[in-house]
Amino acid sequence: MMSEIQKKVKVHVEKVNKSYGENHVLRDISLDIAENEVVVMIGPSGSGKSTFLRMLNQLETPDNGTIVVDGFDISEKATDINKVRENIGMVFQNFNLFNNYTVLENIMLAPVELGKLDKVAAEKKARELLKTVDLVDKADVSVNSLSGGQKQRIAIARALAMEPDVMLFDEPTSALDPEMVGDVLEVMKNLAESGMTMIIVTHEMGFAKQVADRVVFFEAGKIQESGVPEQVFNAPKNERLQEFLSKVMHA
Amino acid sequence: MKKIVKILIVGVLSLLAFLVTSNNVNAAQTPNYIITTDATYPPFDFQDKNNQYTGIDQEILKTIAKRQGFTYTLKPMSFNAATQSVSSGQADGVIAGMSITDERKAVFDFGTPYYRSGIGWAVKKGSNIKSLSDLKGQTVALKTGTSGADYALSVQKKYGFKVTYFNDSDTLYNDVINGNAQATFGDLPVIQYAVKNGTQLKVMNSKSPIQAGWYGFGVQKGKNAKLLAAFNRGFAEIKKDGTYDKIVAKYLGASATTFTGSKQDNSSVLGILKANNGAFLKGLWQTMLLTILAIILASVWGILLGVMGVSQNAILRSLSTTIIYIFRGLPLMVLAFFIYIGLPGVIGMKIPAFTAGLLTLVLNEGAYTAAFVRGGFAAVDRGQMEASRSLGLSYAKSMRKVIVPQGLKIMMPSFINQFIITLKDTSILSAIGILELTQTGSLIVSRNSQGFRVWAIVAVIYLIVITLLTWLSNWVEKRTRA
Numbered sequence: 001m002m003s004e005i006q007k008k009v010k011v012h013v014e015k016v017n018k019s020y021g022e023n024h025v026l027r028d029i030s031l032d033i034a035e036n037e038v039v040v041m042i043g044p045s046g047s048g049k050s051t052f053l054r055m056l057n058q059l060e061t062p063d064n065g066t067i068v069v070d071g072f073d074i075s076e077k078a079t080d081i082n083k084v085r086e087n088i089g090m091v092f093q094n095f096n097l098f099n100n101y102t103v104l105e106n107i108m109l110a111p112v113e114l115g116k117l118d119k120v121a122a123e124k125k126a127r128e129l130l131k132t133v134d135l136v137d138k139a140d141v142s143v144n145s146l147s148g149g150q151k152q153r154i155a156i157a158r159a160l161a162m163e164p165d166v167m168l169f170d171e172p173t174s175a176l177d178p179e180m181v182g183d184v185l186e187v188m189k190n191l192a193e194s195g196m197t198m199i200i201v202t203h204e205m206g207f208a209k210q211v212a213d214r215v216v217f218f219e220a221g222k223i224q225e226s227g228v229p230e231q232v233f234n235a236p237k238n239e240r241l242q243e244f245l246s247k248v249m250h251a
Numbered sequence: 252m253k254k255i256v257k258i259l260i261v262g263v264l265s266l267l268a269f270l271v272t273s274n275n276v277n278a279a280q281t282p283n284y285i286i287t288t289d290a291t292y293p294p295f296d297f298q299d300k301n302n303q304y305t306g307i308d309q310e311i312l313k314t315i316a317k318r319q320g321f322t323y324t325l326k327p328m329s330f331n332a333a334t335q336s337v338s339s340g341q342a343d344g345v346i347a348g349m350s351i352t353d354e355r356k357a358v359f360d361f362g363t364p365y366y367r368s369g370i371g372w373a374v375k376k377g378s379n380i381k382s383l384s385d386l387k388g389q390t391v392a393l394k395t396g397t398s399g400a401d402y403a404l405s406v407q408k409k410y411g412f413k414v415t416y417f418n419d420s421d422t423l424y425n426d427v428i429n430g431n432a433q434a435t436f437g438d439l440p441v442i443q444y445a446v447k448n449g450t451q452l453k454v455m456n457s458k459s460p461i462q463a464g465w466y467g468f469g470v471q472k473g474k475n476a477k478l479l480a481a482f483n484r485g486f487a488e489i490k491k492d493g494t495y496d497k498i499v500a501k502y503l504g505a506s507a508t509t510f511t512g513s514k515q516d517n518s519s520v521l522g523i524l525k526a527n528n529g530a531f532l533k534g535l536w537q538t539m540l541l542t543i544l545a546i547i548l549a550s551v552w553g554i555l556l557g558v559m560g561v562s563q564n565a566i567l568r569s570l571s572t573t574i575i576y577i578f579r580g581l582p583l584m585v586l587a588f589f590i591y592i593g594l595p596g597v598i599g600m601k602i603p604a605f606t607a608g609l610l611t612l613v614l615n616e617g618a619y620t621a622a623f624v625r626g627g628f629a630a631v632d633r634g635q636m637e638a639s640r641s642l643g644l645s646y647a648k649s650m651r652k653v654i655v656p657q658g659l660k661i662m663m664p665s666f667i668n669q670f671i672i673t674l675k676d677t678s679i680l681s682a683i684g685i686l687e688l689t690q691t692g693s694l695i696v697s698r699n700s701q702g703f704r705v706w707a708i709v710a711v712i713y714l715i716v717i718t719l720l721t722w723l724s725n726w727v728e729k730r731t732r733a
């Protein structure tokens with residue numbers, strides 16, 4: 001327990017609220033995530049998981065509250081959000097690979113454009129990353145010719161090319177055919193084992209049990225319960241969590 | 252990409268600077284006057300078979316200029332544009348078979364009246380219309396802004412006819428010959444000359460011109476007194492020494508072929524092409540130059556406006572929307588007249604017709620381009636921008652590297668379509684006297700009355716160019732679709 005507390009806090013969220021018009025989507029959310037921690041967020045549709053995740057790299061802006069990532073207060077106007085984003089990788093449900101570039105170019109774009117690596121070094125790095133996601137032979141193809149599972153692995157490689165120290169995943173396997181899911185989860189598992197700080201929204205409960213250090217249950221814009229997987233899955237206290245689990249487990 | 256944009260912007264700016272200042276350079280070398288004329292008004296103003304402007308007006312002007320020691324640049328255009336260019340200060344003087352009327356005296360200072368004319372009216376050869384009273388319920392074709400038109404309107408109620416308007420004489424005559432209209436009113440010598448040249452009309456009052464009056468050389472009221480004085484001195488001289496009478500006799504007494512070319516030249520497509528190949532080529536060149544410059548500049552301007560239209564800044568967005576709204580809403584010809592004839596009076600600087608025409612095209616086509624550019628960018632999946640931003644790329648960089656390339660691909664067919672529209676729209680600029688392909692066609696027809704053949708030639712040339720342009724665009728599109 002002591003060692004947990006002493007670990008460096010990577011993401012600090014305090015009393016964050018967000019509304020879309022009348023719709024109060026996030027209500028007073030507070031959450032700290034430590035370095036190397038893997039947090040899985042579960043919850044019913046519309047509970048605010050994506051909104052929360054997207055707020056961590058300011059794709060959505062909170063109405064109030066504080067968000068500190070890597071020591072940068074991104075709820076502060078003066079913070080250069082582009083600089084902070086360089087250290088936060090994000091993987092989307094719909095991959096969002098750049099359609100106008102090849103696989104290799106997708107991975108190289110950000111490091112080259114942001115002056116992190118020169119072209120030669122970026123290409124070397126990209127090819128290494130392709131190896132880790134097991135898609136070396138796809139380097140020069142257009143992204144439209146890839147399967148969903150391949151696309152998502154490339155998207156992960158693209159995010160990793162910036163050498164982020166936090167990775168956000170928003171339902172990375174929800175748009176995939178079932179037989180593709182395993183490959184993507186495999187890559188994510190390896191990433192977790194390598195010590196990456198990860199925040200993952202997913203409906204893959206088996207994966208959550210296996211990989212998560214902590215599971216967070218969202219419902220109606222609130223964190224209703226959180227804890228280690230064994231506790232959340234095997235001994236849920238919150239009534240809504242129990243309800244939710246019985247639904248997804250028996251589906 | 253950055254470099255290309257920079258080069259483009261520098262190129263565009265220096266081109267505009269050149270187009271605007273090149274006129275001022277001319278103005279510095281005085282006295283060179285800009286004189287406008289009606290491009291199709293034989294026997295006073297027209298192009299001869301060598302595509303030189305000639306006619307009674309032109310020879311009088313040329314002779315006087317030589318003797319009085321001034322030079323001028325002739326700007327042939329429609330009669331209306333010719334007079335308005337002078338009244339708005341775009342040009343220094345107008346000689347275009349213009350009748351001196353009280354109304355015009357309010358706007359122009361006229362030189363010594365130089366030709367006594369009057370209004371004549373004509374019907375199709377073989378028509379059974381015998382007198383003005385037979386015009387009841389019929390249509391009368393008129394040339395805009397002429398005294399013939401004024402007169403016709405003044406008696407319209409009395410005789411109960413309808414009117415229709417044209418900008419050039421030849422189209423007007425053909426309208427009567429084809430039976431769309433039953434009669435026309437115009438300056439008597441002009442109609443007589445056309446009839447002598449084979450136009451199938453019958454003049455109804457050759458011996459008794461209506462409202463006999465005088466033609467005059469005009470300058471903007473209160474301006475260019477020196478030019479007017481020189482004209483008057485020169486005119487007195489040529490009147491006295493008989494040169495004037497010789498000029499008039501030359502045009503009114505000569506047989507038609509003297510000016511219009513032999514029958515052979517005019518009775519076949521090949522003959523017309525041969526006799527006018529220089530003119531057609533020049534016209535085509537102007538059309539191409541306008542088209543190419545307009546395509547490049549309108550694309551740059553349109554993309555800029557389009558990018559503004561999807562920007563994060565609300566002010567830029569509404570600015571873009573407003574500009575697109577205004578310039579898409581204005582008819583091209585109105586915009587051309589506004590820039591060429593209206594604007595110079597306000598900004599106190601002459602705008603050459605070519606520059607005005609190009610600006611018109613760029614503003615109009617640019618607005619259409621901007622609209623589909625905006626739509627094209629908006630059609631790029633939102634996730635593309637989010638992915639790019641999430642990697643740390645700025646908005647501008649994301650636009651340049653991710654959104655613009657994909658948007659452009661979506662827009663490609665619209666661009667090709669717009670290029671073709673631009674080419675066709677250049678023909679509207681004939682209205683401000685740019686001697687492009689359409690205006691060239693008008694001039695040749697006004698001389699040889701071979702409307703069908705000449706317009707067929709012009710049409711085919713347009714089709715050929717449009718085909719080439721389409722091929723080129725498709726080729727480029729294929730190349731860019733990696």
Ligand SMILES: Nc1ncnc2c1ncn2[C@@H]1O[C@H](COP(=O)(O)OP(=O)(O)OP(=O)(O)O)[C@@H](O)[C@H]1O
Pocket residue numbers: 020023025043044045046047048049050051052
């Ligand atoms: N841009 C937006 N404008 C308006 N309402 C929005 C917007 N984005 C999300 N919402 C609303 O906010 C609520 C939370 O949405 P969010 O996408 O965060 O849910 P989620 O937990 O990710 O659900 P799912 O599991 O379906 O992805 C929903 O009611 C949604 O309709």
Ligand SMILES: [Mg+2]
Pocket residue numbers: 049050051170171
């Ligand atoms: Mg979601």
